Amino acid sequence: MTDTRVERKERTRRAILDAALALSGESTLxxxxxxxxxxxxxxxPTAFYRHFASIEELGLALVDEALDTLRVLLREIRRSAGHDYRDIIDGSVAVLVEQVRAHHAHFGFIARERFAGPTAVRQAIERGIELCERELAVDLSHLPGTDRWSDQDLRTLSALIVGAMVTTAERLVAVEPGSAVELRIADTARTQLRMMLIGVQRWRSNS
Amino acid sequence: MTDTRVERKERTRRAILDAALALSGESTLxxxxxxxxxxxxxxxPTAFYRHFASIEELGLALVDEALDTLRVLLREIRRSAGHDYRDIIDGSVAVLVEQVRAHHAHFGFIARERFAGPTAVRQAIERGIELCERELAVDLSHLPGTDRWSDQDLRTLSALIVGAMVTTAERLVAVEPGSAVELRIADTARTQLRMMLIGVQRWRSNS
DNA sequence: ACCTTCGGTGTACATCCGTACACCGAAACT
DNA sequence: AGTTTCGGTGTACGGATGTACACCGAAGGT
Structure with missing residues (x-):
């Protein structure tokens, strides 16, 4: 009575999305x-159809939300960035750990459905990740040392970094927050970023 | 009549494994x-139990086979290695492409079940990949430029490379052999390897 | 005040699932 | 030759699944 009909509908829609996200964590969509x-x-059961035509369509809605938190991650990293390489790396990994902690259901979901989900879901995730690579490539082009890089090389490095970060995220979701293992994973991620970025200063496109 | 009982049994066991591998390609185990x-x-249906107690146990058998071809991949890479960095990189990627072509069902299986499979399957895959990282770390320690590296840094670089190769494999299985996209993926992989290995010469453990 | 809209209910059905059980027939052993 | 082993069969079950259909009752529009 305190609420309108659309509010009610939205509330159970949310409940469905939350339940599906939680349940899919036990295996897969x-x-x-x-x-x-x-x-x-x-x-x-039949009330489900008032909101989604199928589990797959539900999955697409979940992908949208999960990709949103992925974009938030990128934005936070950009916002926190210092100008020293060391600062950038430490800050980025700190943000990554924090975001994975806060939204581990979303990151787990992406990791699981990326290759095992329904076709449409897989494609949506792949498109989202590609978008992240593109965004990161632009960020990278503003780094010192990448002045003369080709667009393609920027994309390639970006893909490498995103891949490593996705792998790191996948490892983080499998681990309890604040544990020693989490610290080790973060440390590895920092070292890997340093290893990749050391190359930046030496790299010349086409050679 | 031409064959003994154990041969018969082995034959239908194989048929079950093959069928399961093929069918799981449509979604997941x-x-x-x-x-x-x-x-x-x-x-x-009930005859299934003569060979496996459950789908999960079947999955573990499939993991074993898939991990075998992963080890074959590593061995082939090691066998084909020149001593020049360029040779090593080109040879490794060529072997990777070839192996993924030849056993794309296995690589697809690993990609899918790595995060979405039954718990036991996931763990088995993770252990297998970890083993690959360890092996590769040993190979890396024989490379020029890694003389004074700490074991941990070797493992970290190894994890980075294995991760990039797994990602590359995941992309390759989604693509038709011999296509232009496949060439582009291989090219990206080569560039990424070069980017990672350029760091090797500059890297000093702890700094 | 009346009618419409619509989220949620309850029943119903055909289909698929895992698995228990008794059984068969040929290979393998003695 | 007689017996055992064992991969495969056939039937049967209780339970879960997707979805069709008729229905309800309150919010919302007129």
Missing amino acids: VALSLRQVAKEVGIV | VALSLRQVAKEVGIV
Whole structure:
């Protein structure tokens, strides 16, 4: 009574999304049944259709949300960046750890569905990651040492870094926050970033 | 009649493994039913139990085989290695492309189940990849320029390279052999390896 | 005040699932 | 030759799944 009909609808839509995200964490979207989700939410199975036509469509909505937090991650990294290489690296990894902690369900979801999800979901994720690579490539072009790089080399380095960060995120989600293992993973990530960026100063496009 | 009982058994076991590998390519192991596999093989569902206690156990057998071809990949790379950095890189990527072509079902399987598979399968894959990192670290220690590296830094670089190669493999399986895209992926992989290895000459452990 | 819209309900059904059980027939052993 | 082993069969079950259909009751529009 305190709320309008659209508010009610939105609320159960959220509940469905949250339940699906939580349940898919136990295995995968493709192993998730409409009835499980409905039971978890506390609605009757057929009510599910008032919000989504299928689990796959639900998955696409989840991908959108997960990719949003991925973009937030990039933005936070950019915002926190110092100008010294050391600062950039330390700051980026700190932000990564923090964001994965705060939204580990989303990162786990991306890792799981990236190769195992329904086709449409996979494609959506791949497009999102590609977008991140493109954004990062632009950031990289503002770094000292990349003045004469070709666009393609910038993209290639970007892909390398994004790949390493995705792998790091995948490792982080499997680990408890604040643990010693988490620190080791962060340390490895910092070292890897340094290794990749050391190359930057020496690199000349085409050679 | 021409064959003994153990041969027969082994033959249908193989058929089950092959069918499961093929069918899991459409989605995931966790979305694969015992009955689907049985139907594909041409046996009655209950006959499945003569070979595996569950789909998960079947999955573990598949992991073993997939990890075998991963080890073959490493061995082939080592065998084909020149002593010049350029040779090593070109040769390694060539072997990678060739192996992924020849066993793309296995590489796809690893990519899919690595994060989305049953727990035991995920762990087995992670252990296998870790083993590859360790092996590669030893190879790296024989490279010129890594004389004074700490073991940990060798492992870290190894993890970086393995991660990039896994990502490359994941991209290769999604692409048709001999296509222009495949060439581009291989080219990117070569560049990335060069970028990583350029750092090797400049790197000093702890700094 | 009346009618419409629409999120949620309840029942129902065909299909698929894993698995238990009794059974078969030929290979393998003695 | 007689017996055992064992991969494969066939039936049968309780339970889960997607979805069609008729229905309800309150919010929302007129």
